[in-house]
Amino acid sequence: MKYIAILFSCLLFSFFVSGQAQQPVDKEAIPSIGKLLNNLKKNQGKGIMFGQQDALSYGVGWFGATGNSDIKIVTGVQPAIYGWDLAHIELDSANNLDGVPFTTIREYIIKTYKEGALNTISWHLRSPLTGRSAWDDNKTKNPTVKEILRGGKAMATYKIYMDKVATFLLSLKTPEGEMVPIVFRPYHENDGDWFWWGAKHCTASEYKKLYQITADYLKSKNVHNLAYAYSPDRGPDTEKKYLERYPGDNYVDILGQDNYWNFTMATFKEEVVKRLHMLAAFGEKHNKPFALTETGLEGVKENNWFTGKLLACLDADDITRKTSWVLVWRNFSTKHHYVPYKDHPAEQDFVKFKENPLMFFEDKRPELYK
Numbered sequence: 001m002k003y004i005a006i007l008f009s010c011l012l013f014s015f016f017v018s019g020q021a022q023q024p025v026d027k028e029a030i031p032s033i034g035k036l037l038n039n040l041k042k043n044q045g046k047g048i049m050f051g052q053q054d055a056l057s058y059g060v061g062w063f064g065a066t067g068n069s070d071i072k073i074v075t076g077v078q079p080a081i082y083g084w085d086l087a088h089i090e091l092d093s094a095n096n097l098d099g100v101p102f103t104t105i106r107e108y109i110i111k112t113y114k115e116g117a118l119n120t121i122s123w124h125l126r127s128p129l130t131g132r133s134a135w136d137d138n139k140t141k142n143p144t145v146k147e148i149l150r151g152g153k154a155m156a157t158y159k160i161y162m163d164k165v166a167t168f169l170l171s172l173k174t175p176e177g178e179m180v181p182i183v184f185r186p187y188h189e190n191d192g193d194w195f196w197w198g199a200k201h202c203t204a205s206e207y208k209k210l211y212q213i214t215a216d217y218l219k220s221k222n223v224h225n226l227a228y229a230y231s232p233d234r235g236p237d238t239e240k241k242y243l244e245r246y247p248g249d250n251y252v253d254i255l256g257q258d259n260y261w262n263f264t265m266a267t268f269k270e271e272v273v274k275r276l277h278m279l280a281a282f283g284e285k286h287n288k289p290f291a292l293t294e295t296g297l298e299g300v301k302e303n304n305w306f307t308g309k310l311l312a313c314l315d316a317d318d319i320t321r322k323t324s325w326v327l328v329w330r331n332f333s334t335k336h337h338y339v340p341y342k343d344h345p346a347e348q349d350f351v352k353f354k355e356n357p358l359m360f361f362e363d364k365r366p367e368l369y370k
């Protein structure tokens with residue numbers, strides 16, 4: 001009897017949690033953030049939004065604000081979501097680390113929001129301790145995170161970096177004066193060792209603090225147009241591992257994971273699906289939507305990668321179909337690109353992927369902000 005009562009209360013609890021409206025972690029978030037989160041949840045299982053990093057800024061063989069994207073050139077339609085990166089804003093540079101002017105990024109974010117798209121921002125920032133890149137070559141000798149948290153010079157520099165990010169985020173305003181909602185995805189792929197905030201270079205508790213003080217600082221600067229995404233790489237394949245560096249339910253709105261590597265394995269489907277199931281189960285318990293925040297195959301060297309691998313995983317079952325979106329990386333060159341460009345051998349497969357009813361590009365993007 002006791003067990004039945006426990007089981008019953010667990011069921012009741014999970015029903016209560018999953019049926020509840022999601023409150024943004026920023027208590028002062030602009031209304032469109034709450035609407036976005038609840039729409040992502042409401043649309044779970046109906047379709048998966050597709051997007052790309054820097055889609056509008058350049059493609060293979062072209063650069064600049066043309067209004068086009070390789071996705072549109074190949075499929076006739078723009079993506080549903082856009083990724084951008086703020087690296088080098090901390091240096092007061094006019095362009096980000098990939099050469100895209102911040103003024104253009106701002107224009108595109110405002111324009112695409114007005115059209116109903118979702119915008120997500122990552123930040124491959126320099127180390128405030130050494131000034132070296134996010135992939136800081138001396139990181140093991142320079143524990144940047146620890147030094148920031150110690151509150152000395154690195155922290156003073158980090159505050160200047162965050163001020164610049166805050167100024168940019170606060171400038172994302174429509175001509176009518178409405179703030180543009182953004183999914184902010186700081187300190188991603190933190191289970192790997194390639195960034196200075198990676199698992200080899202700081203403890204779990206230092207990482208969580210870094211994420212938390214960043215969010216708290218931005219809020220203290222009146223930045224309230226963010227939904228926060230937590231986005232480790234493929235490492236965590238169980239809820240327990242995902243929790244290890246998770247900044248906490250009060251700091252994370254959207255559960256993410258970047259996963260390129262598992263798609264290269266013979267057992268790709270098993271590996272990718274396992275992680276999507278983990279995110280879904282975690283999301284169910286913590287009342288948060290989940291997304292495949294970065295993926296892709298560099299050079300799209302397999303002609304049926306999009307339908308044979310990506311779609312095969314996203315469309316594996318009712319749980320994987322609950323993924324809110326998938327973002328592939330940038331189309332920089334004939335070597336470094338993640339969607340097929342015109343006359344690429346994988347072009348037809350990508351068109352097939354776009355035509356699959358599960359995939360939402362701009363033409364099928366659901367309402368996100370009402």
Ligand code: BMA
Pocket residue numbers: 085097098124329330
């Ligand atoms: C990496 C590569 C780099 C780029 C960085 C940040 O994955 O695409 O060329 O500078 O992302 O966008």
